[in-house]
Amino acid sequence: MEYDTYPSCSLDARRQAQAGRDNIYLPDQAIIRNIIRENSLVNTYELTLVDELANHRFSFQPGQFMMISMPHLGEAPISFSSSPDGEDGFSLTIRNSGRLTAAVQQLRAGDIIGVRGPYGRPFPxxxxxxxxxxxxxxxxxxxxxxxxxxxxxxxxxxxxxxxxxxxxxxxxxxxxxxxxxxxxxxxxxxxxxxxxxxxxxxxxxxxxxxxxxxxxxxxxxxxxxxxxxxxxxxxxxxxxxxxxxxxxxxxxxxxxxxxxxxxxxxxxxxxxxxxxxxxxxxxxxxxxxxxx
Ligand SMILES: Cc1cc2nc3c(=O)[nH]c(=O)nc-3n(C[C@H](O)[C@H](O)[C@H](O)COP(=O)(O)OP(=O)(O)OC[C@H]3O[C@@H](n4cnc5c(N)ncnc54)[C@H](O)[C@@H]3O)c2cc1C
Ligand code: FES
The missing domain is CATH 3.40.50.80 (Nucleotide-binding domain of ferredoxin-NADP reductase (FNR) module)
Structure with a gap:
């Protein structure tokens, strides 16, 4: 599944994004490289940002989280679950517990998910x-x-x-x-x-x-x-x-x-x-x- 931006995103926000990403709510696109089944309700998603430069610059600290999203299904905070030293993206481990997370479970390797972050105060x-x-x-x-x-x-x-x-x-x-x-x-x-x-x-x-x-x-x-x-x-x-x-x-x-x-x-x-x-x-x- 691929999408360019949120259908609900205003034209102004899209223009702002094209001009320099001033809209903090506009998600980046991440591609699912691999999915690991942890148990019947939980999967780990190995992700890489589609934008190569953003991916190259991306880093996070243990304890921080990303807001994940899919069109029309809203957003949810999800903690990073991979090593912060990883050079090929990051992982999120997601339990099927509601509308958005159930839809995420239907995604396959190669599909795209919206992400923004990293956010939050990490472990000290x-x-x-x-x-x-x-x-x-x-x-x-x-x-x-x-x-x-x-x-x-x-x-x-x-x-x-x-x-x-x-x-x-x-x-x-x-x-x-x-x-x-x-x-x-x-x-x-x-x-x-x-x-x-x-x-x-x-x-x-x-x-x-x-x-x-x-x-x-x-x-x-x-x-x-x-x-x-x-x-x-x-x-x-x-x-x-x-x-x-x-x-x-x-x-x-x-x-x-x-x-x-x-x-x-x-x-x-x-x-x-x-x-x-x-x-x-x-x-x-x-x-x-x-x-x-
Ligand atoms: C910092 C942080 C890190 C997290 N990390 C992870 C993680 O690593 N993995 C993971 O699987 N989950 C994580 N979560 C939890 C995850 O964000 C929630 O399970 C998520 O909201 C599910 O979204 P959903 O749309 O699928 O579910 P929803 O449809 O939002 O429903 C989830 C549950 O919450 C209830 N609910 C929904 N809205 C409200 C409300 N306003 N008030 C009270 N109850 C409500 C629903 O009835 C349902 O039981 C984290 C949460 C936080 C805050
Ligand atoms: S989620 Fe909006 S202030 Fe924390």
Missing amino acids: ADRLEGKNLLFVAGGIGLAPLRPLIEYWLSRPDEAGNLTMFYGSRTPEEFCFNRDFSRWEQNGLNLRLTVDQTAEEWDGSVGLVTSLLDGYTIDDETMALVCGPGIMIRFVFKQLQAMGMKAENIITTLERHMKCGVGICGHCHMEEKLVCIDGPVFTAAELPDPDNP
């Missing part, structure tokens, strides 16, 4: 350097953490110990399982758990919080937590009960967004706007850590 690389990093992820929550894992695994001299506790409802629902053995070979201490027992599963069964039992927290440890709101809430509570300071626990939040750039106010969380003040926040920055 300066605060993570040299620290022991504890990644705690649930389900598709691993997607925004994957760029960070790739980033630190490729800089072993700048990172401390890397540990990941990853939970999924069933073994089939783990995302990125093709990466697991490479990550372990490169130094990630990986523990997996599933909510329900399954026939071909001989690993841990239980919530991801159960993997935290026995883990030792010190002042050199930072936690990166991403998953469903309820998981984030219980992991925050447990980490703090284990002695971790709220400013050393970092998460990335989801809110309904319209503009993605701090104009519409749709994503407000008390006085903060998730699209520009976040989506990455420490537990200390959240107005209500019990309801992230």
Whole structure:
């Protein structure tokens, strides 16, 4: 599928775009190079910007997101899920959860999707350097953490110990399982758990919080937590009960967004706007850590 620009885009906006891209809402076109099926609801899309110069200049940082779009179906924020060091575009991992994301699942390699960004405050690389990093992820929550894992695994001299506790409802629902053995070979201490027992599963069964039992927290440890709101809430509570300071626990939040750039106010969380003040926040920055 190909399109030149949005049918609803005004002539003025098209002229502005041709004159120098003054319209911040005008998406770029990205071509789908490859689609990887993660599970029955989630695909990873490997994308490259169609404009060669824009593609050459494009970069992002772990934790940032793109607004994706298709004609007549609106836009949605989606986190980057590939290494920020990749030279051939970027990946987005998308769960079929509504109108736009269901339509994206119908796309094939070679099709075009609208993208604008990168947007949002990334994970703070300066605060993570040299620290022991504890990644705690649930389900598709691993997607925004994957760029960070790739980033630190490729800089072993700048990172401390890397540990990941990853939970999924069933073994089939783990995302990125093709990466697991490479990550372990490169130094990630990986523990997996599933909510329900399954026939071909001989690993841990239980919530991801159960993997935290026995883990030792010190002042050199930072936690990166991403998953469903309820998981984030219980992991925050447990980490703090284990002695971790709220400013050393970092998460990335989801809110309904319209503009993605701090104009519409749709994503407000008390006085903060998730699209520009976040989506990455420490537990200390959240107005209500019990309801992230
Ligand atoms: C920063 C950020 C990063 C994200 N990263 C990812 C990612 O990497 N992968 C991914 O799959 N998803 C990600 N999401 C979530 C994704 O943006 C949403 O699932 C997206 O809105 C789905 O769009 P849709 O049009 O397909 O669904 P919609 O049709 O918008 O519906 C999605 C769900 O939200 C409900 N909904 C819709 N509008 C509203 C509203 N105004 N108020 C309350 N509920 C509403 C619907 O009933 C439905 O249950 C991210 C969100 C944020 C904010
Ligand atoms: S989405 Fe518009 S202000 Fe955040």
